[in-house]
Amino acid sequence: MSFNSHRGGSFNGDVAPYRSREGLSTRPIAASDEIQLRIDPGVDFDDEITGLRGQVRKLKNVAEDIGTEVKFQRDFLEQVQMTMIKAQAGVKNNLRRLNKSIIQNGSNHIVHVIVFALVCCFIVYFWSKISRK
Numbered sequence: 001m002s003f004n005s006h007r008g009g010s011f012n013g014d015v016a017p018y019r020s021r022e023g024l025s026t027r028p029i030a031a032s033d034e035i036q037l038r039i040d041p042g043v044d045f046d047d048e049i050t051g052l053r054g055q056v057r058k059l060k061n062v063a064e065d066i067g068t069e070v071k072f073q074r075d076f077l078e079q080v081q082m083t084m085i086k087a088q089a090g091v092k093n094n095l096r097r098l099n100k101s102i103i104q105n106g107s108n109h110i111v112h113v114i115v116f117a118l119v120c121c122f123i124v125y126f127w128s129k130i131s132r133k
Helices: 045-132
Strands: 002-004 024-028 034-039
Touching: none
Parallel strands: none
Antiparallel strands: 002 034, 024 034
């Protein structure tokens, strides 16, 4: 059995024969683009196909496991995202309360500082009047 290869290069006879799995081998024909394919009659292709089916089944199981893991990870990330949204809302509410408290108590502190400064000024004024006598 032979077929023509229409790839860009040619076999110049310097390519070593390629042997694939059991039963198949190729060899270039000198100065030609043709490749000869020889199939050994002693190879049982039914066993090969059964082996391939087993490997495909394993790959399918691995793909299903990957899909299950992806769903689990997606659900976990959605839960983390919801927790973060709730935490962010809680922090925002606490900051709002803190700002409101600072505004209310901050003005009281300013009044206290002004009263303290006035009391200090009066004490210094009266002390200076008493010390002159």
